[in-house]
Amino acid sequence: MPNQPMTLYGVPNSLYTGRARSYFIKAGLPYREVSPADGHYQSHVIAAAGGRLGLPTIELEDGAVIRDGASIIDHFEAQSGHTFSPATPKQRFFSRLFDAIGAEGLLRPAMHYRWNFDEENLAYLEFHFAMLAPPGEQGQQIAKAAAQAMRKAAVAFGVTPETVPMVEEVYTEQLAALDAHFAAYPYLLGGRPCIGDFGLYAPLFAHLGRDPKPLMMMMTDALRLYRWVERMGRETSDIVEFPDRSETYLADDAIPETLVALLKALAIDFAPETLAAADTINAWIADQDELAPSSRCERSVGMTSFEVRGTPVSAIAQPYRFYLLARAQAELKAMNNADREAVGAILKKTGLEEALATTLTREVAIRDNQEVWL
């Protein structure tokens, strides 16, 4: 086995693995991707990953284990001097905001277009889910069970026969807005990917840009978005269709109009879901007799209900969304008044003002590879 400095536990069809993999490729970090079926992963890595089986998890050369796509990117950004974070305040904020919306805000279309189109997708999914478990009958039973669990998770994220027309309508608009932005710019903030690109890549690669059904939609209706997905998987900047663009973020801390339009499309369901989830989680926090600092924060604390364009949606309320949003909010707090006003005007225009003003009454942090309540 050739010497590889880092092991990435993941599979090609895993949503969050794509975010870390793309970062490694862009940052030129050597890695070796290994299935979680691996014996060492089962016997050592899970325990070191806070006891949580989660993709991606990485194991560094010195044996250190980091779980969670955002934490993995944080680790290397801190090491490299934040090479994929813009230096200017507004762009820093929007980079973090896109990371949160990308990672958490497109789960319904990602799950719908994966699990509700068996004719197009099922054989392909079975091929890929088989990678999650060791070969042989017993292993393949595990793989089938994993696929079944994910199919059920789609419902937990709010994909039901009643919400499907809304999910498709909203995604169609988001697809058009994404395509319009990437027609004008190679990456979210210009000629170089930022943290927000990696977050957005998670759903738009492994599910929406790779499963047969949604990939065909992207190739047919959003070719420039398709090219961004391709670009995000390349070592080079791959901006062949933008011959005059430099490989830098836009000058003067600019936020282009196409990005504002894209935020507006993403806000259609991200904003109401965020407000409802905050209410649900805050009520849950208030109900706890004891929520000791550093106690474990679960992936969800129950269901939350909200409306998107008149369609009632019921989805799990996820504290993790607020962990990522808090990072954007911290950028907002750190900037000067003039910048904050400029950002505020964009948030207002896009319908995200209230969502960005929303916080949980207890902060979420990651300690020893686990989400915890502070």
Added chain:
Amino acid sequence: MTGAPMIMYGMKVSGNTARARSYLIKASIPYVEKAPATLRFIQEIVPKAGGVRTMPTFEFADGTVIRDGGAIIQYYEDQSGHTFSPKTPKQNLVSRLFDTLGADGMFRPGMHYRWSFPDDNLDFLNWNTFRILPPGFQTQEFADAGHKQMQDAAKRLGVSPQTAPLIEELYAEQLAAFEAHLTDHPYILGGRPSVADFGMMIMWHAHLGRDPKALPIMQKNGPAVLRWTERMNVHAEDTTEYETYPHWGEFVPEDAIPQTLINLMKVYAVDYVPETLAAAQSINAWLADNAPEPGSKAERSYGYAQFDVRGTPVSATAQTYRFYLLQRVQKIYEAMDKTTRADMDAILEEANMMPILTAKLNRELGRANNCEAWL
């Protein structure tokens, strides 16, 4: 190499660009990809590329220009001591043979699934076509003319309503055989890529693994092939699904040729062998009549090869490049010792590939001024 990275003028839908890009990625060679549409490209680069505007073409910081995906791979392989060529004779021959099959043995499925299905593909291709039209010519009219040219090229390569059933039948068999091989091995010759894999990327990735009509066929019937195209486009080994694979980072041991690869060769032989024999005849007839000056440019094709595949008559341009690549295969064979040659014979016999060892042109091909030339 110091200074600015090399520029690759290429295209997303170009097969030979895909072959070179994959090599550059696997070999960690820095490059910048640009569209070949600028006036500068046409005025300054094309003359240095033998006067031919093909993709990919490479420009180095010192002004050197190399044309063609195979040539750039050869350039870096010579420099690096042939890191992507097996050192053992049989695998070396088979890697060169697959380079040839990939580069020259898949025109018909690649062109058929791209150009015979305008409803599925044309919007997707159109966007790309605009990227390569020179300034001032970026109109739908010129794009349409470009597509018409390519549709005509497909016809010349033997794609027609009469041959379509044969092409589809053979492609289904190739896909099944390649899928069976990649189910057991991450790359063509084992646990690392070789020149064979890069040659095979030409059609398997850029056409058959990416165009809207062809991609669903691969998703459905060749998911391991599609994974291989993904794997060939990242620097990492990307072999998650081969957890227990015994030959990590190396070719299959003991110069072995896996049975699955012999089976794949056998499927290729069905049309590659009769086409090669017919093309040799056609080009040799031209050579006899014309006796080109040594060093003169060899055209891309000379006349038509007429041959039969499973009872279907096929007529396709007789292409010189096939023989440029085959020469290398034949030279490797001729340099083998007796025992190795006997082993090789047994494999090529089983694969019905023996005739390619003696299918030769009466003049050797080399390269001069970035083009194939008669020696």
